Amino acid sequence: MQRKQFIKITGATGAFTLLGGTSWLLQSCNNEQNKKDMLSNALKMIEGDFNTPLPAPPLFDLKNTKSFEAKQTPVEILKGKKTNVYGYYEGMLGKTYIVNNGDVINLQFTNSLPQVTNVHWHGLIIPSDMDGFPSRVTEPGGTFQYQFTINQRAGTYWYHPHPDMLTAEQVMQGLAGFFIVRDEEENALKLPNxxxxxxxxxxxxxxxxxxxxxxxxxxxxxxxxxxxxxxxxxxxxxxxxxxxxxxxxxxxxxxxxxxxxxxxxxxxxxxxxxxxxxxxxxxxxxxxxxxxxxxxxxxxxxxxxxxxxxxxxxxxxxxxxxxxxxxxxxxxxxxxxxxxSNETFTLPAVLSVIKKINPSGASKTRTFDISNASMHRNDMKDSAVAKGTGKIKMGLHGINGISYDAAVMNETITAGATEIWEFNNSSGGQIHPMHFHGNHFQVLERSGKRGIIATETGWKDTVLVMPGEKVKVITTFSQLKGKYVLHCHNLEHEDSGMMLNFQIV
Ligand SMILES: [Cu+2]
Missing domain, CATH: 2.60.40.420 (Cupredoxins -  blue copper proteins)
Known part of the structure; x- marks a missing residue:
């Protein structure tokens, strides 16, 4: 980073803190020169020598293991240097779960980190109290029993922490693992294994x-x-x-x-x-x-x-x-x-049956303004900005102009209802991968030129909404009543408020 640019950026941060407000930041974001400075500060990727074999996280032995733990351990990522990482085992990331549909998970989790945490099973349709709701956390030294039954199709799911305002830094420190579900339908395809x-x-x-x-x-x-x-x-x-x-x-x-x-x-x-x-x-x-x-x-x-x-x-x-x-x-x-290879494989023409949800069956359309609407707020409470416990302050992002508050219920949905959710980023300048818990959805339409891409023709839990786009998704909500969250999976956005609560009743 060039020194001149560095001064500009740190100057901007200092001014934000002094003026203590989002209104100043709004001006800064709308200022073209500032925008250019932010972009010119983007780091260039530093490529390595590609001489390290790809590690595979060890498999979690569900038959013989009844517990897992989040902890900090030192590892060598850069040659000759030590990185203290977070992981769900000794190292970065976590052990890989490979389960079959119908399996029961019953594991005691121990938080051996110096801060609160929890586990979100990203993409699993499980009860609200097992899902890692942001304010349901395990204290340092504490334990929590994760208990649920796998009741969904095969897929590549994952698990990572989800505590309010601490998700970004905990994932960055290394907390994430694979949760692979297999089922009969997929096994029958005899895909490369x-x-x-x-x-x-x-x-x-x-x-x-x-x-x-x-x-x-x-x-x-x-x-x-x-x-x-x-x-x-x-x-x-x-x-x-x-x-x-x-x-x-x-x-x-x-x-x-x-x-x-x-x-x-x-x-x-x-x-x-x-x-x-x-x-x-x-x-x-x-x-x-x-x-x-x-x-x-x-x-x-x-x-x-x-x-x-x-x-x-x-x-x-x-x-x-x-x-x-x-x-x-x-x-x-x-x-x-x-x-x-000696193995032969013929690509099947049909992989699965995906029944498209008919939009005419939707009982409600909810629109979520994700054009960084909280920047337009001038009523952001000082307490909201001050309540941050981690590296990111609350209040720079929001949905529908509101930054996240774990105590507020934003949306109420009837169990089993079919709804269309529209993410409107038409006046926004940021990229937002929108994700919600407790359900899978189908992508119905996207405004603009990109259309629906290959990965969006199946069941999703996260959808990318580019600046200028509106994306509509449709889902039929489960019978798992309780609280879940909708949020941006840009984790800095999430932790600074781009999340809301919904409940299934
Ligand atoms: Cu975002």
Whole structure:
């Protein structure tokens, strides 16, 4: 960062604190020069040597293990340096759960962190009191019994913390894990498995000289979300993965706080999207690149048959991200393709049956203004700004002009009701991946040119809403009565207020 720009940014942060208000920040955001300064300060990605093998988090042994724990341990991510990370085991991330539909989870969770936390099972349709509601937290040293039955389709789900105003920093410190559900329908497809089924989470991080994660977002960085300049995959910096020259199945989570990736291969090869957040699509769709926003997952098949003994990269390509993101291309990980595989695989024409929800059956349409509406508020209470316990202050973002308050019930929904929810970012300047708990949804329509992309043809729990867009989703709510949240999965946005409560009654 150039010194002149640094002074401008820190000056801006200081002024925000002194004037203590969102009205000043609104002026700052509308000021073109300030906007340019924020963008010119974006860090350039620092690429590694791609010499570290891709680690796979160990599998969670559900038969013989009755507990798990969030704790801090030191690991080596950058060569010769120590990073104290958070994880659900000894290291960054957490053990991978692989369960079958119908399995029962009954685990005692222990919080061995120095701050409150909880566990949100992202994409699982489970009772409200097991779902990691932001104000239901486990104190340091405390325990909580997570108990629920898996009752949903196969898919790549994940688990991560969700405490009010502490989610961003706890995920950044390393708390996240895979929760893979299998079922008969998916098993029958005999998709590539074993060594050819590779699950990984991509995350950007910044490091201090010492090797520790550098996470101290300024107010300007809370506005856009926080970006790192080192790409980690399963906690390893720019790793490589050896694969067979045949079909491989890649299950990818975007576990980044704010960064959207435009995933593609450096050899320009096609890949086949077979699944999304909540399992298989109806039919495979072949693409050359796809956007994956924070919280979203992609399940893809990729045929490396013609790449025997070649190396190439999974990378993120330039995309139109409303001036906020997508202006830089960078490599994420290397694939080293070995000899030809002996296994044969024929891509099925049909993957699953996805019954489209008929919009005419919707009893209600709710519109959520996500154009950073809280910036227009001048009634933000000082207490709301002051109540922050973590690194991010409440109040810079909101939904419908209101920043999150765990004690307020914003929306009430009748169990079993079919509703259309519209996320309106038409006057917004930020990227918002919108996510809600307790249900899956279908994407009905998106205004503008992007249309509905391959991953959005199946069941979703997170949908990317670009600046200028309106996106409509439809769902039939479950019978699991209780409180859940709707929020932006840009975690800096979430923690500064871009979340609301809804209850199913
Ligand atoms: Cu957002």
């Amino acid at each position: 074993g060594e050819s089924e590779i699950a990984f989470v991509i995350q950007d991080r910044r490091f201090k000289e010492s090797g520790e994660f550098d996470y101290a977002p300024t107010d300007a960085e809370v506005m856009t979300g926080f970006f790192g300049n080192y790409m980690l995959v399963n906690g390893a910096y720019n790793p490589y993965k050896e694969v067979k020259a045949g079909w491989n199945r890649l299950r990818i989570i975007n576990g980044s706080n704010a960064r959207v990736y435009n995933l593609a291969f450096s050899n320009e090869q096609d890949f086949v999207v077979i699944g999304s957040d909540a399992g298989l699509l109806a039919a495979p769709e072949t693409v050359k690149s796809i956007l994956l926003s924070p919280g979203e997952r992609i399940d893809m098949l990729v045929d490396f048959t013609n790449e025997a003994n070649n190396d190439f990269f999974l990378q993120s390509e330039i995309f139109n991200g409303g001036g906020v993101q997508g202006r830089e291309a960078f490599k994420i990980m290397k694939f080293k393709v070995g000899d030809k």
